[in-house]
Amino acid sequence: MSVRSIGPRRATLAGEVRGELERMIVEGDLKAGEKMNELALSEIMGVSRGTVREAIRSLADSGLIDLIANRGAYVHETTFAEVRNLYDLRGAVFAMACSSAARRVAEGLARDVPKAIERNLDQMRKATAKEDTARYYKLNIEFHDLLLGAADNPKAKTIYDNLVKEMHLFRRRGLSVPTNMARSLAEHEAISAAVIAGDADSARAAAHLHITSGFARYMKMLEQDPDVAG
Amino acid sequence: MSVRSIGPRRATLAGEVRGELERMIVEGDLKAGEKMNELALSEIMGVSRGTVREAIRSLADSGLIDLIANRGAYVHETTFAEVRNLYDLRGAVFAMACSSAARRVAEGLARDVPKAIERNLDQMRKATAKEDTARYYKLNIEFHDLLLGAADNPKAKTIYDNLVKEMHLFRRRGLSVPTNMARSLAEHEAISAAVIAGDADSARAAAHLHITSGFARYMKMLEQDPDVAG
DNA sequence: AAAATGTTAAATGTTGACAAAATATGCCGT
DNA sequence: ACGGCATATTTTGTCAACATTTAACATTTT
Numbered sequence: 448m449s450v451r452s453i454g455p456r457r458a459t460l461a462g463e464v465r466g467e468l469e470r471m472i473v474e475g476d477l478k479a480g481e482k483m484n485e486l487a488l489s490e491i492m493g494v495s496r497g498t499v500r501e502a503i504r505s506l507a508d509s510g511l512i513d514l515i516a517n518r519g520a521y522v523h524e525t526t527f528a529e530v531r532n533l534y535d536l537r538g539a540v541f542a543m544a545c546s547s548a549a550r551r552v553a554e555g556l557a558r559d560v561p562k563a564i565e566r567n568l569d570q571m572r573k574a575t576a577k578e579d580t581a582r583y584y585k586l587n588i589e590f591h592d593l594l595l596g597a598a599d600n601p602k603a604k605t606i607y608d609n610l611v612k613e614m615h616l617f618r619r620r621g622l623s624v625p626t627n628m629a630r631s632l633a634e635h636e637a638i639s640a641a642v643i644a645g646d647a648d649s650a651r652a653a654a655h656l657h658i659t660s661g662f663a664r665y666m667k668m669l670e671q672d673p674d675v676a677g
Numbered sequence: 678m679s680v681r682s683i684g685p686r687r688a689t690l691a692g693e694v695r696g697e698l699e700r701m702i703v704e705g706d707l708k709a710g711e712k713m714n715e716l717a718l719s720e721i722m723g724v725s726r727g728t729v730r731e732a733i734r735s736l737a738d739s740g741l742i743d744l745i746a747n748r749g750a751y752v753h754e755t756t757f758a759e760v761r762n763l764y765d766l767r768g769a770v771f772a773m774a775c776s777s778a779a780r781r782v783a784e785g786l787a788r789d790v791p792k793a794i795e796r797n798l799d800q801m802r803k804a805t806a807k808e809d810t811a812r813y814y815k816l817n818i819e820f821h822d823l824l825l826g827a828a829d830n831p832k833a834k835t836i837y838d839n840l841v842k843e844m845h846l847f848r849r850r851g852l853s854v855p856t857n858m859a860r861s862l863a864e865h866e867a868i869s870a871a872v873i874a875g876d877a878d879s880a881r882a883a884a885h886l887h888i889t890s891g892f893a894r895y896m897k898m899l900e901q902d903p904d905v906a907g
Numbered sequence: 908a909a910a911a912t913g914t915t916a917a918a919t920g921t922t923g924a925c926a927a928a929a930t931a932t933g934c935c936g937t
Numbered sequence: 938a939c940g941g942c943a944t945a946t947t948t949t950g951t952c953a954a955c956a957t958t959t960a961a962c963a964t965t966t967t
Binding site: 725731746 | 951953957960
């Protein structure tokens with residue numbers, strides 16, 4: 448067939464607005480704690496208030512916003528106490544996903560996963576050698592996406608993605624760039640080895656350790672630079 | 678304060694409708710796969726279509742319904758393949774929660790949790806002795822709620838509750854009543870012991886095993902009575 | 908008869924208007 | 938100035954009407 452559907456699958460207007468709001472929040476266009484005025488947003492985007500309202504409602508369960516009856520929506524302000532809970536949850540989901548990925552590799556499903564992981568690891572080693580943190584940051588996200596995908600559990604992936612987005616709302620620094628690439632890489636290698644070997648329990652343990660270590664590293668960074676935590 | 682709001686805090690009409698829809702789905706009033714007609718529902722409930730629409734949208738991320746652009750909302754039909762994914766996720770969240778609960782007990786927070794757990798276990802032992810499955814069912818839910826509460830991780834509790842609701846959508850039997858009370862009780866005792874002792878790692882392992890065993894038991898039941906699985 | 912096309916009915920998507928609640932404003936007294 | 942109260946404005950909640958898309962049906966064509 449030579450004819451292809453035109454444009455980026457624009458299903459509904461409200462869906463598009465939702466995406467735009469999400470972007471504005473994650474990129475800091477709308478700051479944490481800020482109120483989301485339905486009328487103002489609708490005028491900025493050139494759609495009706497009802498449409499903005501619907502988009503806001505659809506974001507309610509993502510953790511990015513807080514909804515208060517008769518008082519509107521506010522960009523969620525992630526507190527220090529919540530960060531630990533988010534790390535705990537993220538660790539649990541990620542560990543489960545790696546375990547599932549390993550199981551699926553062992554069962555012969557996900558045959559192309561090992562190669563994709565190896566490729567990612569290779570690039571990470573190079574980025575680490577060059578101390579290219581920006582590249583490492585991208586590859587790190589790709590690594591996690593790869594494993595979440597290999598687990599073949601769409602709901603887990605959705606939950607994980609929402610958790611990551613919500614963590615970005617805690618101040619603005621520190622959660623994005625790994626503080627210690629070499630350390631992080633070593634943990635990735637351990638996870639990868641277990642998954643490729645099809646060892647579900649080892650994969651779970653290694654993944655859990657990876658998130659736990661990430662939290663510990665982050666805490667240590669906060670001690671050195673308390674301003675970030677407020 | 679002498680006046681208390683009746684039932685779960687419901688400030689807005691759309692929120693009330695949402696609750697009613699949730700009830701209709703979980704109790705089977707709206708069957709899995711069934712289409713949710715906005716106009717029909719609005720007439721049944723005596724509210725405007727827009728309000729029903731908003732309620733439906735707010736349920737979108739709960740896993741209970743599927744939303745298709747320009748085609749409306751359908752009650753989610755949980756497939757057999759999804760059940761495993763749901764079990765995996767539930768196990769991960771529950772294990773994490775029990776681990777957190779144990780840590781909090783060890784840290785001296787959650788001082789009244791051990792007593793509450795003991796009380797629940799006592800009643801469970803009695804229900805098991807009397808083979809009172811209905812009572813055991815209630816206590817079982819209470820047990821899980823207790824630990825999710827002790828973890829002090831509201832988001833985890835929300836996710837867990839949604840997972841449980843979604844699992845109910847897989848046919849109608851088998852997921853509610855434990856197939857083997859004695860076995861289940863023994864696992865609860867193991868979890869409880871670890872939590873009360875403040876041993877986070879043991880609690881995590883015991884909780885994980887509990888969900889895994891539950892899945893295995895369920896699978897075995899399906900083998901004996903394949904009609905349930907379709 | 909089966910497939911493709913044209914037409915009609917029904918459902919969803921979007922908008923603007925009205926009602927109710929919350930916030931801001933201004934007045935008054937001390 | 939300050940705090941309390943009535944009032945005005947703003948904002949959210951709800952509803953009804955219009956536009957667009959989808960689904961169902963009848964008709965034509967092969």
